[in-house]
Amino acid sequence: MRFFQRLEKDEHRWVQDRLSLYLDGRLEPGERARVEAHLRACATCARSWETLRWTVQALRALPPVRAPRPFLVRPEQVARAPQPAGWFRRAAWAMAAALILVLGLDLILSAGQIIPGPAMAPAGIPATETEQKALRAMEDHAMSPIPSPAPVFGLAIPQATPTATQQLPATVELPPPSAPAPSFSPLRVLEFLLLLGAIGLLALDRWRSQRPR
Amino acid sequence: MASAASSPEETRLIEAARSGDLEAFNELARRYQDRLYHIAYRIMGDHDSAADAMQEALIAAFRGIRGFRGGSFMAWLTRIVTNACYDELRRRRRRPQASLDALFVVDQGPEVEMTLPPVEGPEFYAERRELADLLHRAIQSLPEDQRIVLVLSDIEGYSYEEIAGILQVPLGTVKSRLSRARMRVRDFLLAHRELLLGTIRLS
Numbered sequence: 001m002r003f004f005q006r007l008e009k010d011e012h013r014w015v016q017d018r019l020s021l022y023l024d025g026r027l028e029p030g031e032r033a034r035v036e037a038h039l040r041a042c043a044t045c046a047r048s049w050e051t052l053r054w055t056v057q058a059l060r061a062l063p064p065v066r067a068p069r070p071f072l073v074r075p076e077q078v079a080r081a082p083q084p085a086g087w088f089r090r091a092a093w094a095m096a097a098a099l100i101l102v103l104g105l106d107l108i109l110s111a112g113q114i115i116p117g118p119a120m121a122p123a124g125i126p127a128t129e130t131e132q133k134a135l136r137a138m139e140d141h142a143m144s145p146i147p148s149p150a151p152v153f154g155l156a157i158p159q160a161t162p163t164a165t166q167q168l169p170a171t172v173e174l175p176p177p178s179a180p181a182p183s184f185s186p187l188r189v190l191e192f193l194l195l196l197g198a199i200g201l202l203a204l205d206r207w208r209s210q211r212p213r
Numbered sequence: 214m215a216s217a218a219s220s221p222e223e224t225r226l227i228e229a230a231r232s233g234d235l236e237a238f239n240e241l242a243r244r245y246q247d248r249l250y251h252i253a254y255r256i257m258g259d260h261d262s263a264a265d266a267m268q269e270a271l272i273a274a275f276r277g278i279r280g281f282r283g284g285s286f287m288a289w290l291t292r293i294v295t296n297a298c299y300d301e302l303r304r305r306r307r308r309p310q311a312s313l314d315a316l317f318v319v320d321q322g323p324e325v326e327m328t329l330p331p332v333e334g335p336e337f338y339a340e341r342r343e344l345a346d347l348l349h350r351a352i353q354s355l356p357e358d359q360r361i362v363l364v365l366s367d368i369e370g371y372s373y374e375e376i377a378g379i380l381q382v383p384l385g386t387v388k389s390r391l392s393r394a395r396m397r398v399r400d401f402l403l404a405h406r407e408l409l410l411g412t413i414r415l416s
Binding site: 016020021024026051052054055056058063065066068069071072078 | 238239242243246249251254255260267268271275276332337345348370373392396398399
């Protein structure tokens with residue numbers, strides 16, 4: 001008995017949940033027939049349907065509210081139109097400038113070395129311990145103009161805008177130059193990250209300028 | 214009803230606005246402002262907030278017009294207006310105002326037979342000002358998400374698909390929000406039926 005009561009209750013709910021779609025003619029034929037059969041048999045749901053339909057008709061007939069005054073955009077309201085997008089672009093340019101500086105530094109350093117730098121060393125070639133020591137020494141030498149991990153940014157950023165300086169540490173996660181990764185020059189990693197950051201910021205800038213809000 | 218591809222004249226105005234012609238943009242805004250304002254008013258509930266949202270929306274629309282990629286310009290503007298309304302409502306939430314309707318618990322009460330007058334033509338509301346006010350309050354009592362879908366569907370006449378596009382939500386979300394919103398408005402009216410005496414005959 002309770003099972004049938006429950007089934008009936010489920011059917012009420014099923015129909016109630018579909019009355020809005022039924023009103024808009026958005027039910028599949030099978031569902032529509034099921035709703036219509038239930039509405040013929042159930043006075044409560046039929047009443048609910050009637051009041052719902054009436055409510056929606058009343059909503060649709062609400063008199064339009066006209067704009068009380070003309071809403072126009074004045075030139076001074078949009079005079080600084082490119083501003084909101086400008087921050088990302090400035091940061092992107094700062095990164096690009098930093099990238100050029102680092103590339104230049106990299107070029108100078110690798111030109112100074114007759115033997116290819118550690119980053120150039122093919123990873124597959126076995127190296128004796130002495131050779132590895134030599135390579136590390138060379139790497140340390142190559143890194144010598146950069147005193148410590150953090151000030152690497154300091155090389156490029158003073159030329160950039162102050163806003164970019166705040167942005168950079170969050171965007172660029174630089175492994176310390178002394179990290180034991182002989183096949184990867186930290187400079188290369190930095191170049192890669194700067195390039196990635198600049199592209200990302202330009203994309204963000206474009207997205208922001210095209211987004212309506 | 215709400216969607217239509219732009220006419221050649223409108224396309225010309227949009228192109229001009231994209232290249233920074235503010236006059237062209239204002240001409241476009243003028244064409245749609247009544248419909249947009251009605252949307253904003255029904256979502257925000259009062260004229261001051263609706264006007265604020267409209268002004269913000271139009272400025273945002275001009276600044277972002279390069280992001281318009283064809284289709285219905287009105288639908289694109291509607292999206293910006295609803296976004297502005299969302300922002301305004303969010304700001305308002307940060308400084309909450311006591312609202313009796315927000316605290317209102319829907320209670321349909323005992324089943325009462327009502328004779329519902331046929332809703333026909335614009336003159337329906339001529340003698341039923343209080344019903345229009347009650348409906349407006351009912352709309353305001355809805356949660357924001359449901360309110361916006363209801364306004365776009367039953368006030369502005371957008372299709373489910375258009376609303377899904379405007380609000381960037383799945384079609385199923387539009388259907389369920391609209392269904393719940395309509396039910397709640399209906400229940401609100403029934404719970405306030407004493408205010409409807411004279412509008413709806415109770416028997």
